[in-house]
Amino acid sequence: MRVLGIESSCDETAVAIYAHDKGIIAEAVASQIETHAKFGGVVPEVASREHLKVLPALTQQVLADAGCDWSSIDGIAVTAGPGLMGALLVGVTFARSVGLVNNIPVLPVHHMEGHLFAPGLSDEGLPAFPFMSLLVSGGHTLLIRVDGLGQYKVIGQTIDDAAGECFDKAARVLGLPYPGGPEIAKLAKRGDASVFKLPRPMLNKANFNFSFSGLKTAVMYAAKGCTNFDAQAKADLAAATELAIADVLVKKAMRACKAEDITTLVIAGGVAANQTLRMTLDKASKAQDINVFVPDLAYCTDNAAMIAYAGALRFQQNDKITNDWDANPRWKLTDLT
Ligand code: KG4
Ligand code: ZN
Numbered sequence: 001m002r003v004l005g006i007e008s009s010c011d012e013t014a015v016a017i018y019a020h021d022k023g024i025i026a027e028a029v030a031s032q033i034e035t036h037a038k039f040g041g042v043v044p045e046v047a048s049r050e051h052l053k054v055l056p057a058l059t060q061q062v063l064a065d066a067g068c069d070w071s072s073i074d075g076i077a078v079t080a081g082p083g084l085m086g087a088l089l090v091g092v093t094f095a096r097s098v099g100l101v102n103n104i105p106v107l108p109v110h111h112m113e114g115h116l117f118a119p120g121l122s123d124e125g126l127p128a129f130p131f132m133s134l135l136v137s138g139g140h141t142l143l144i145r146v147d148g149l150g151q152y153k154v155i156g157q158t159i160d161d162a163a164g165e166c167f168d169k170a171a172r173v174l175g176l177p178y179p180g181g182p183e184i185a186k187l188a189k190r191g192d193a194s195v196f197k198l199p200r201p202m203l204n205k206a207n208f209n210f211s212f213s214g215l216k217t218a219v220m221y222a223a224k225g226c227t228n229f230d231a232q233a234k235a236d237l238a239a240a241t242e243l244a245i246a247d248v249l250v251k252k253a254m255r256a257c258k259a260e261d262i263t264t265l266v267i268a269g270g271v272a273a274n275q276t277l278r279m280t281l282d283k284a285s286k287a288q289d290i291n292v293f294v295p296d297l298a299y300c301t302d303n304a305a306m307i308a309y310a311g312a313l314r315f316q317q318n319d320k321i322t323n324d325w326d327a328n329p330r331w332k333l334t335d336l337t
Pocket of ligand 2: 301
């Protein structure tokens with residue numbers, strides 16, 4: 001089966017083709033980061049217009065790269081939520097149109113389910129169920145017990161900002177452009193994380209929830225209180241921020257695995273690209289005998305390969321594809337079955 005995946009939920013327009021016997025055979029991502037950078041964040045209407053501008057040609061390019069035409073595509077999987085409504089509607093409307101014209105079934109994919117199963121695109125493949133998943137992106141910070149496709153139990157989540165949002169807001173304090181995560185990571189390489197003492201919010205609470213808005217405020221006060229906030233101090237604060245976020249995520253994820261008696265942890269979402277997080281996790285998981293699965297770097301941030309792959313899993317499970325669905329900017333992972 002060949003599935004063409006389309007992603008347009010935020011600021012990346014992406015198309016990919018997944019073949020069940022070969023994996024991803026062609027893919028492309030058109031990032032809007034430079035367009036939005038001058039505004040310091042994603043402007044929803046600009047995002048929709050950019051998706052509309054590039055999606056048709058990007059799709060033709062991916063079909064050509066794969067040596068396919070529409071007749072060799074068995075299904076279309078499109079991100080239907082969560083995300084920016086206008087941006088989602090561009091992908092969904094395009095998918096429905098080409099599906100109708102070419103008589104191909106179209107299936108809605110939950111963006112976070114795409115992230116959740118992205119490790120399945122690596123050489124190791126997807127781990128056996130059940131596993132714990134730490135989903136960390138710009139809009140989500142979730143600890144989820146996964147017992148199968150569509151069988152999700154939320155163990156913990158952020159009560160305010162997401163981890164990626166914290167990276168992005170802290171980056172602004174440090175005068176770095178959007179998106180802040182990769183920028184903080186770059187700057188942190190030259191920094192000493194021990195110079196600034198930052199809090200580890202919610203670490204002493206007995207639950208698995210997170211809170212990152214206090215950390216962002218602490219970063220702001222640390223910057224304001226620094227008498228000589230020069231390039232080195234900025235690098236030190238970047239390193240301290242990165243370590244504080246990684247520490248909290250890793251400790252809570254390890255505790256959640258223990259509480260649920262699970263020995264496999266998957267990390268996914270844009271923040272999973274962070275090397276300090278990966279290193280902190282590597283150390284902690286070895287001490288607790290947890291197997292960690294991480295997606296390839298390109299499949300941590302938004303892409304269509306993960307949508308095509310999750311779509312292929314859904315097509316396999318689903319023999320009745322209907323048109324009775326719509327783009328849903330607030331679609332919850334736990335609404336899936
Ligand atoms: O999954 P994603 O690409 O989009 C959403 O679904 O939100 O995640 C984007 C988030 C942004 O907040 C970005 O700053 C963060 O992931 N991010 C990183 C890194 N790369 C992206 N955060 C920390 N370190 C990185 N290397
Ligand atoms: Zn995402």
